[in-house]
Amino acid sequence: MSKAYDRVSWGHIIGVLRKFGFEELFIDLVWWLLSNVWFSIIINGSLHGFFKSTRGLRQGDPLSPALFIIGVEVMSRDDVLIFAHGSFSPLKDIMQVLERYQRCSGQLINAQKSCYLVHPALLPARRMVVERVTAFAWQSFPIRYLGFPLYFGRCKSAYFGEMCQTILGRILLWKSKLLSPGGRITLIKHVLFSMSVHLLSAAVILDVRAFESSSLWAAFMHAKYCREIHPYQAEVRVNKLGNLAKDVECESPSGTLYVMHPVPDGGCADEAAWTPSRSRTFTLASAFREVQQARNSSMVLAKVFCQLYDWSCSSVGVYELKVVRWEAKEVGRFVLNTDGCSKGNLGVSGGGGVLRDSTGLPLFAFSAFFGDTTCLHAEARALLMGLQMCARRGFDNLCVQSDSLVLVGTLHRHIQCSWHIRREVRQIMHLVEDPVQFSHCYREANKVADALANVGITHPEQQVKVYDCFHMLPRLARRELRLDRIVMPSVRKVRRM
16 A cells, blocks of 8 residues: 555544444544644744644554554555456456445555566466456565465475574674673573574474574573473374374475374384385385486387386286185174265265174274375274274273274384374374284285274264164174174185285
């Protein structure tokens, strides 16, 4: 806005106050305060006459900032970002709205300070359309908006270099001053934190040495954000899901290396996660796929590249048929079968499980709705839920079976734990200390839990359903239980080792 304080209309402010529900007595006081303003001209040190003001707010008046903010709430803010399609009609509608705002508020948009940003690949002809309709100048990325860098593409530490240098300059100035500890704390609280320090933590990785030291700055950050824990172990919750990771630059066409923030009570160090791999560990095959996606599009070079490096042309393994059935354990031992499913992986998911005695009779079963998550996460949550129910009901001496080979391998510590199920795995290992109790079974031997997991997806209104007797179970689960009790075999095609 151009001369925002001087041009604002009094009638506009009074109208906005009424819309906000202020009482007429208060509005009347504001009106007399605004309208009773007179100005005089000083010529050669003497006042010559008076003239009355008809609009604007007095600068220096403690009430003026609050009235100005209330007035510009019609346009959301004084500085506004507008996202729109770059065609003629939407731009024309936006300019008409801005013109109406100027007429009702008395303010004037400063075209010299305004600009428009477009994708770098946008055609010059389309940019000319935007510039002709808006009369704004074009600027290229990156730019600064309210102290925050707006950029296109990947985040770079250089975008925040100015802010880092500002903070560093303030700290270096303090080194030459003899300040007491109380004075230093006051400077940290009221000077450094007046800057947008949180923008750095949201966009770039801060220097770890700043938090490992025993300085006042590190102690203040610990007390403010971390509650006596290390800043890199502080958990950030988003929609009640796992931990929030931060980007770190990585030499890969599309893969990103993430720094994970483990659960604070685990006492684990930070770990790197390689996103192109499902296990979040770096593998040569996943790196090859990333390079293959960015390789030369030439037909000749692509043919040579495929012949030399394409691992997908490996020989097909030989399969054989295997008889699979559910098997009960010895007397006094219970079998817990759990399963999870996700419609889409990532998609709507559910879980289920059943606890049976040595004769195959069900002691209890459950189905649960998990919302949107992956298959592996649903498997882990279903297994954890089954163990928690067994612990509450007093069942021990368990044999836990799951058809997820990845989850069982993780519990046996043969496979590195995936980052998004780390919380569940830690709680599972707290309930079951001996990993030998976990075993893998084929899906054909886990049909009861699979049926319950599919039922769990169908009742989002009831998060968990518990079945305490056979007749309460869904029809498909009852049928599979009968087949398991008579040891009905199934045939599965497995790869010959």
